[in-house]
Amino acid sequence: MNYLPNIIFAIALLLGLGYFAKNVKKLVRNIKLGQDVDVSDNTSQRWKNMINIALGQSKLVKRPVSGFLHVVVYVGFIIINIEVLEIIIDGLFGTHRIFSSVLPTSVYGFLIGTFEVLAFLVLVAVTVFWVRRNLIKLARFWKDEMKGWPKNDGNFILYFEMVLMTLFLVMNATDGTFQEMQSGNIISQYLAPLFSDSIAPVIERVAWWLHIVGILIFLNYLYFSKHLHILLAFPNVYYGRVNNKGQLNNLASVTAEVKMMMDPNADPFAAAPEGAEDEVPAKFGASDVQDLSWVQLLNAYTCTECGRCTSECPANLTGKKLSPRKIMMDTRDRLEEVGKNIDANNGEFKDDGKQLLGDYITNEEIWACTSCNACVEACPVSIDPLSIIIEMRRYLVMEQSAAPSELNNMMTNIENNGAPWPYNQQDRLNWKNE
Ligand code: SF4
Numbered sequence: 001m002n003y004l005p006n007i008i009f010a011i012a013l014l015l016g017l018g019y020f021a022k023n024v025k026k027l028v029r030n031i032k033l034g035q036d037v038d039v040s041d042n043t044s045q046r047w048k049n050m051i052n053i054a055l056g057q058s059k060l061v062k063r064p065v066s067g068f069l070h071v072v073v074y075v076g077f078i079i080i081n082i083e084v085l086e087i088i089i090d091g092l093f094g095t096h097r098i099f100s101s102v103l104p105t106s107v108y109g110f111l112i113g114t115f116e117v118l119a120f121l122v123l124v125a126v127t128v129f130w131v132r133r134n135l136i137k138l139a140r141f142w143k144d145e146m147k148g149w150p151k152n153d154g155n156f157i158l159y160f161e162m163v164l165m166t167l168f169l170v171m172n173a174t175d176g177t178f179q180e181m182q183s184g185n186i187i188s189q190y191l192a193p194l195f196s197d198s199i200a201p202v203i204e205r206v207a208w209w210l211h212i213v214g215i216l217i218f219l220n221y222l223y224f225s226k227h228l229h230i231l232l233a234f235p236n237v238y239y240g241r242v243n244n245k246g247q248l249n250n251l252a253s254v255t256a257e258v259k260m261m262m263d264p265n266a267d268p269f270a271a272a273p274e275g276a277e278d279e280v281p282a283k284f285g286a287s288d289v290q291d292l293s294w295v296q297l298l299n300a301y302t303c304t305e306c307g308r309c310t311s312e313c314p315a316n317l318t319g320k321k322l323s324p325r326k327i328m329m330d331t332r333d334r335l336e337e338v339g340k341n342i343d344a345n346n347g348e349f350k351d352d353g354k355q356l357l358g359d360y361i362t363n364e365e366i367w368a369c370t371s372c373n374a375c376v377e378a379c380p381v382s383i384d385p386l387s388i389i390i391e392m393r394r395y396l397v398m399e400q401s402a403a404p405s406e407l408n409n410m411m412t413n414i415e416n417n418g419a420p421w422p423y424n425q426q427d428r429l430n431w432k433n434e
């Protein structure tokens with residue numbers, strides 16, 4: 001018996017899975033560069049969110065057309081990959097359609113028939129996606145941050161899916177044994193006549209190999225692509241924010257100080273409230289990725305670059321420079337840069353004179369935000385671009401005293417007068433006497 005194909009298959013499988021595992025390790029290391037944050041609260045709500053939002057895609061279907069098509073691709077792609085299990089067993093042990101010999105023909109036919117219908121639907125859906133992106137040119141896919149790699153990445157994913165689904169159908173259509181079963185060849189029976197008996201066995205082998213090698217390549221492509229969200233959407237939604245939108249993570253120490261300032265009867269010598277002193281951080285806010293929390297870094301790797309956030313952002317819609325999608329893309333790019341720096345310097349980060357704020361995200365962008373939360377509400381995978389913007393503003397205000405002059409005036413007034421206006425507290429009621 002010729003074991004060469006099995007050996008080649010085992011090597012390909014090991015290489016594919018090994019490289020993927022290596023990148024997963026790097027991914028986890030990079031996410032852990034973020035600050036620790038306690039996300040052990042509201043466990044039941046978190047599970048509910050994961051089931052509704054990540055698994056049930058409840059936020060995606062708010063835009064019915066793209067939502068429905070995405071559900072088709074998602075369900076189809078996941079279910080069809082059950083077929084990969086059979087391919088792996090066949091590849092390793094030299095069997096052919098092993099499940100057809102252990103399952104009744106009708107059950108096997110039902111399974112493969114379902115996969116074929118799903119493969120066809122996925123093909124239709126990704127074709128529509130491609131048309132929306134490239135021919136109809138939906139505005140959110142043509143913003144400035146989507147030029148170059150992000151645009152190509154979006155298309156490569158669609159091409160990958162088209163090719164994999166086509167190979168699956170061709171593999172079935174050219175498999176004489178499967179076609180003779182007359183069960184499950186719902187779509188492939190129409191393709192079968194395209195291949196003559198003499199060429200079909202060769203095409204079947206070629207499609208079979210390309211299909212599994214293509215899946216391994218696609219698996220490894222994930223790390224470099226926005227498509228990583230198919231894996232990270234689940235943990236990201238679970239660890240996403242569960243408190244009320246609009247609630248900022250104020251520092252207890254700062255809140256205590258402000259309250260004391262606003263209260264004319266406050267005792268300036270009173271002890272700080274419990275926890276307030278412990279909470280004073282080494283650095284206020286964030287200027288680089290290591291200052292953000294690991295959940296914010298997980299957010300960055302999970303972003304699908306769908307642009308729903310940007311398409312609802314009032315700052316972006318009114319022509320400001322801000323795009324919440326770009327905030328997430330920049331955070332990921334900088335995190336990748338920091339990760340590569342660590343890899344190149346034996347596990348230590350060597351100062352490269354760059355940081356997220358300034359080199360990737362400008363002050364103009366972050367001050368354009370109205371903190372309305374529309375981006376958070378729109379995101380289908382519970383990403384919170386606003387939290388990153390707030391952290392960078394906090395850094396500028398509290399570490400750099402570099403707020404825009406309008407804000408500085410207002411803050412000085414609050415500090416001096418207890419109100420945003422430039423009037424002494426004693427003059428507040430002067431209007432009454434005029
Ligand atoms: S919170 Fe800021 S970034 Fe998000 S939608 Fe509103 S203005 Fe845009």
Ligand code: SF4
Nearest residue numbers: 303304306307309379
């Ligand atoms: S942050 Fe969310 S809504 Fe915005 S592009 Fe990324 S995935 Fe889409």
